[in-house]
Amino acid sequence: MKKPTHKIYLTTNWPAYNRALMSRGNIAIWFDPATQWYAPSKSKQGRNQTYSDAAIQCCLMIKSLFRLSLRMVTGFVQSLIHLCGLNWIAPDYPT
Numbered sequence: 001m002k003k004p005t006h007k008i009y010l011t012t013n014w015p016a017y018n019r020a021l022m023s024r025g026n027i028a029i030w031f032d033p034a035t036q037w038y039a040p041s042k043s044k045q046g047r048n049q050t051y052s053d054a055a056i057q058c059c060l061m062i063k064s065l066f067r068l069s070l071r072m073v074t075g076f077v078q079s080l081i082h083l084c085g086l087n088w089i090a091p092d093y094p095t
Contacts, residue, residue: 029062029080037088051091059091069093 011017031037039049063073070093078090 031058031081031084031086031088033086037086051095055091056095 035054036052037055039052041048059073059077062068062077063070066076068076074090074093081088081090
């Protein structure tokens with residue numbers, strides 16, 4: 001039995017090919033300033049939640065996307081928030 005032959009593709013438009021490869025490495029992450037980053041205070045007994053569920057889910061999604069540890073996620077998200085010009089604080093790793 002013969003092995004299947006692989007197709008050979010010839011690149012004819014190198015500038016477009018190079019631009020496509022560069023755009024694959026582009027990452028755009030932004031935070032909506034209207035997002036409720038901090039949790040609203042509840043009038044229940046016990047400690048109030050500091051960060052909203054959306055903030056924690058955002059950090060956990062970035063953790064799984066980039067395969068980072070929780071401590072690395074804290075620094076990464078804080079730098080993203082700083083780049084966006086927002087006055088938020090990233091959830092710390094025990095949160």
